Amino acid sequence: MQGLVAVFRKELQDQLSSYRFVILFALIAMVSFITSYMAAVHMRENLESLTATRFPFLMLFSTPGVMFSMVQFVAFFGPLIGLVSGFDAINRERAQGTLIKVISQPVYRDAVINGKFLAGVTTIAIMFTAILLVISGFGLSLVGVVPGVEEILRLFIYLVISIFYIAFWLGLSILFSILFKSIATSALASVALWIFLSFFVSLGAEVAANTVVPIDRKNETPPEAVLQHARIQEAVSLCSPMVLYSNATATIIDPMRKTTRSIILMGPMEELLSTRFQNPLALGQSLLVVFPHMIALIAITVICFAISYAVFMLQEVRT
Amino acid sequence: MEIGMIIETTELSKRYGHQTAVKDLSLRIKEGEIFGFLGPNGAGKTTTLLMLLGLTQPSGGSATVCGLDPVRMAREVKRHVGYLPENVGFYGDMDAVQSLEYVAALNGIGNKGAREKIDDLLDLVGLKGDARKKTGAFSRGMKQRLGIAEVLMKDPTVLFLDEPTLGLDPEGAIQMIGLIQSLNQSRNITVLLSSHNLSQVQRISHRVGIMIAGSLIAEGSIDALAEASFGVGEKEYSLEEVYLKYFQEV
Numbered sequence: 001m002q003g004l005v006a007v008f009r010k011e012l013q014d015q016l017s018s019y020r021f022v023i024l025f026a027l028i029a030m031v032s033f034i035t036s037y038m039a040a041v042h043m044r045e046n047l048e049s050l051t052a053t054r055f056p057f058l059m060l061f062s063t064p065g066v067m068f069s070m071v072q073f074v075a076f077f078g079p080l081i082g083l084v085s086g087f088d089a090i091n092r093e094r095a096q097g098t099l100i101k102v103i104s105q106p107v108y109r110d111a112v113i114n115g116k117f118l119a120g121v122t123t124i125a126i127m128f129t130a131i132l133l134v135i136s137g138f139g140l141s142l143v144g145v146v147p148g149v150e151e152i153l154r155l156f157i158y159l160v161i162s163i164f165y166i167a168f169w170l171g172l173s174i175l176f177s178i179l180f181k182s183i184a185t186s187a188l189a190s191v192a193l194w195i196f197l198s199f200f201v202s203l204g205a206e207v208a209a210n211t212v213v214p215i216d217r218k219n220e221t222p223p224e225a226v227l228q229h230a231r232i233q234e235a236v237s238l239c240s241p242m243v244l245y246s247n248a249t250a251t252i253i254d255p256m257r258k259t260t261r262s263i264i265l266m267g268p269m270e271e272l273l274s275t276r277f278q279n280p281l282a283l284g285q286s287l288l289v290v291f292p293h294m295i296a297l298i299a300i301t302v303i304c305f306a307i308s309y310a311v312f313m314l315q316e317v318r319t
Numbered sequence: 320m321e322i323g324m325i326i327e328t329t330e331l332s333k334r335y336g337h338q339t340a341v342k343d344l345s346l347r348i349k350e351g352e353i354f355g356f357l358g359p360n361g362a363g364k365t366t367t368l369l370m371l372l373g374l375t376q377p378s379g380g381s382a383t384v385c386g387l388d389p390v391r392m393a394r395e396v397k398r399h400v401g402y403l404p405e406n407v408g409f410y411g412d413m414d415a416v417q418s419l420e421y422v423a424a425l426n427g428i429g430n431k432g433a434r435e436k437i438d439d440l441l442d443l444v445g446l447k448g449d450a451r452k453k454t455g456a457f458s459r460g461m462k463q464r465l466g467i468a469e470v471l472m473k474d475p476t477v478l479f480l481d482e483p484t485l486g487l488d489p490e491g492a493i494q495m496i497g498l499i500q501s502l503n504q505s506r507n508i509t510v511l512l513s514s515h516n517l518s519q520v521q522r523i524s525h526r527v528g529i530m531i532a533g534s535l536i537a538e539g540s541i542d543a544l545a546e547a548s549f550g551v552g553e554k555e556y557s558l559e560e561v562y563l564k565y566f567q568e569v
Contacts, residue, residue, distance in 0.1 A: 006424035014412075097408025104372055105425035106398040106473070316335070317374040 003107025007115025008122075015085060015123040024081055029131055031077075035070045036135045039063035040142035054280055055255055057147035058154060060139040062253045070135070071253055074162055075246045079194050081127065082169030085120045087187040090177040090312065100317065113174070113312045117305055120170045125163050132159055150255075150283050157252050157287070164297050165245040169194065171304035178312050198242040205236035241300060248293035255280030257289075325350040325477060325509050326371065331380035333366050333533075340366040342533040343380065348511060348526075350476075353503050355524035356513040357562055363533040364513045365405065368479045371511075372402055385476055398426075401470030405481040407462055411455025415446055415465055418454055422469045433472075440468040444498065460491035467498060477509045478502070484516055492516065496523055521558035529562060531569045 015021055039060050061070045068076070090113070093099035103109050132155060140146065147155070172193065176186040209232040215221050221229075237243045251257045281289070326348040333341040341363040348354045356364050369375040371384050373393025382389055385399045409418055416437055423433035441447045444464040449457070454465065463483060470478060480499065484492040500523045502508050514520050520527060521541060528538040537544050545556035548564045 002427040003425055006421065009424070010421055093408075096410075097404060097406045098410060099408075100374075100402075100404050101408055101422075101469070102425065103374060104397060104400075104402040104404070105422065106394050106427070107425055108394060317369055 003105070003111030004115050004118075006107070007102070007111050008119050011116050011119030012122055015119055016126070020084055021123065021127075024084060025127055025131075028077070028081070028127070029134070031073055032070050032131050032135055033138065035064075035068065035073055036060050036139055037142070039069065040139055043143055055148070055151050055154075056143065056145045057136075057139065057151045058253050058255070060135065060143065061155070061158070062250070071158070071249050072246070075165075075242050075249070076198065078162060078166050078245075079169040079198065079242070081124060082120070082166040082171075083173045083187075083190045083194060085123060086116070086170045086173035086177060087190045088177055088183045089116045089120075089174045091181055091183050091186055092177070094181065095183070103317065110309065110313060113178075113309055117167075117171065117174060117308075120174075121163065121167050124166045124170065128159055128162055128166075153283055154252055154255070154286075157283075158249050161245065161248050161252065161294060161297065164294075164301050165241060168241055168297065168301040168304055171301060171308055175304060175308040175311065178308055178315065197240050201240035201243070202237055205233045205239075208236045209233035238296070241297065244293045244297050244300075248290040248297065251286055251290045255283075255286060257281075257286075323349050326382070326384050326511065328367075328371070328382040329380055331367070331370060331382050332378050333363070333370060333375065334378040339533050341370070341377075344530075344533075344535050346528060346535060346538065348509060350509055351503070351507045352525040353499070353510040353512060353523050355520035355527035355558075356511055356530065357515075357517065357520065357527055357558075358530035359566070362530045364530055365481055367530075368402065368481060368511065368513065372397060372400060372479065398473065399476045400479060401473060401475035401477070402479045403463075403466045403470050403481060403483055405485060407466035409454035409457070409462060409465065411453060414451045414453050415441060415457075415468075416450050418465065419468060419472060422472045426473045428472065436472060440471055443471070444468045445494075459486045460488065460495075463487060463491070463495060464498075467495075471502070475508060477511065479511050479513075481513045482515065483512070484514065484519060492519060499523060517558045517562055527558065529565050531566065536569055537565050 039062075042063055043056065043059055063069055064072065090099065093102070093112075099112070102112055136147065136155070169190075173186070173190040176189045176193075177183075180186040180189060209229045212232050213225050213229040215226065215229050287294075324347045326346065328344050328346045331341060331344040331346075332339065344363075344367060356367070358364050366375065370377050371382055371389055373389035373396050376390060384396045387396045387399070389396045410421075413421065419437045419440065420430075420433055423436065428436065437450075438447075441450050444467050446461060446464055446468065449461060454462065457465065467483070478499075483499065484495050487495060496519045499510055499512065503510050503523075512520060512524065524541070526538065526540050527544065529536050529544075537547070539547070541556075541558050541561060544561045544565075548561055548568075549556055
């Protein structure tokens with residue numbers, strides 16, 4: 001335990017005092033401020049329609065400004081925080097000869113990787129909590145709407161999901177830092193996988209769906225084929241952590257969203273719910289809707305870290 | 320464990336795939352002695368040190384360090400053994416004190432105890448004046464001395480020093496060798512010294528072991544090895560001559 005605490009404290013200190021943290025924090029804070037400000041301006045301009053909604057405060061996070069909402073921004077660029085925090089976690093230590101020094105002290109070897117991962121997650125949590133609190137305060141002064149208990153709870157759940165989402169990317173970048181000796185290679189591999197999983201999986205989903213169930217747009221396609229096509233596309237899309245995260249957080253932050261599925265894939269109950277009942281979902285129900293997505297996100301984060309852990313522990317120590 | 324022996328290995332082996340790094344190494348090192356571990360690059364010296372520290376698993380054989388099995392009780396072994404690797408690394412943004420504080424924390428030494436110890440150790444290795452200098456700005460010699468201070472932080476019983484004088488200027492190397500010798504004499508620390516600098520090893524070692532291609536081909540005092548290889552005579556042989564003789568024979 002002493003080794004874990006020592007490594008954790010040192011890593012946390014390094015992370016929080018590093019230029020990369022300051023730059024990332026400044027970038028994310030700046031973009032978050034801008035998107036929230038745009039959202040707040042939009043809300044002020046449409047005050048009348050706002051009286052109809054029960055959760056105006058959450059709109060600060062879900063309303064797109066000029067380009068995107070804060071939730072969308074985190075879905076796209078949040079992974080960068082995780083990747084930047086971990087891409088050189090192990091190989092830098094190895095290259096500068098400090099890894100052997102640390103593990104030759106009376107500590108368990110896993111203290112190094114556990115300490116680094118925990119410090120990274122703590123940094124992410126601190127960064128996100130700070131941004132969320134500052135934006136909430138900023139929004140309070142701009143919009144003048146006090147958040148209710150449910151809104152605060154929803155924001156808290158959003159925060160937890162976001163931390164897991166970014167922790168997945170952190171775990172992935174730590175894995176690459178173990179697998180690749182070169183820091184540049186691990187950085188490149190991390191970014192390449194981020195681009196692939198975030199941007200190309202949806203393209204791949206379309207290709208996969210078209211391959212299995214081709215849709216002829218000129219002629220009429222049977223409804224069953226369209227349905228199957230959509231099912232395949234959605235199933236493949238869910239391989240992307242970004243899709244999992246976007247679906248989960250969009251439903252949590254917007255209580256009016258009653259499903260994560262597209263219109264054609266809705267079941268009879270979901271269809272009934274969205275057409276007959278115009279009230280927002282209760283928090284418990286929203287959680288039930290996104291539960292599989294949340295579990296999947298947590299699972300891939302744990303699996304990713306477990307692989308990093310196993311690879312690190314099995315690697316031969318060489319000086 | 321034989322009485323008085325602090326390190327014992329029995330047919331210790333290490334293979335990386337088809338390549339044998341260490342082959343059936345049987346070695347005994349007495350408490351309080353300086354043992355020179357010699358051999359060309361790739362002979363298996365560092366691999367042996369890593370196995371004795373419990374940092375890498377042996378493929379065969381057994382070992383005890385301070386009466387502990389490094390495979391099963393690696394953490395306890397590391398409590399007693401200080402290891403200075405060939406290329407000792409430091410966090411360049413830390414100063415000497417912070418670097419030692421981190422090592423103290425890894426060893427479970429509290430802040431108060433660590434502070435007193437750090438002052439003493441920096442004084443011992445002659446770095447008191449550079450205590451607040453970033454290690455990134457340290458010369459090779461200063462880094463080696465700080466490395467020694469770090470390994471002494473845990474009050475070790477045994478020191479594994481892998482090429483401690485590598486890259487040092489002659490004066491720095493002499494100081495380092497003097498420091499190792501004084502640690503051995505004043506604190507009764509057993510030293511396993513791996514080095515290519517044979518004259519320095521000869522100056523301070525009680526016994527030496529010559530390792531070539533993973534096998535320990537000779538072990539004993541320099542005089543005994545000279546006698547074994549050149550026969551009894553009046554001439555005194557240097558360690559370099561003895562080493563080359565064994566090397567040529569292999």
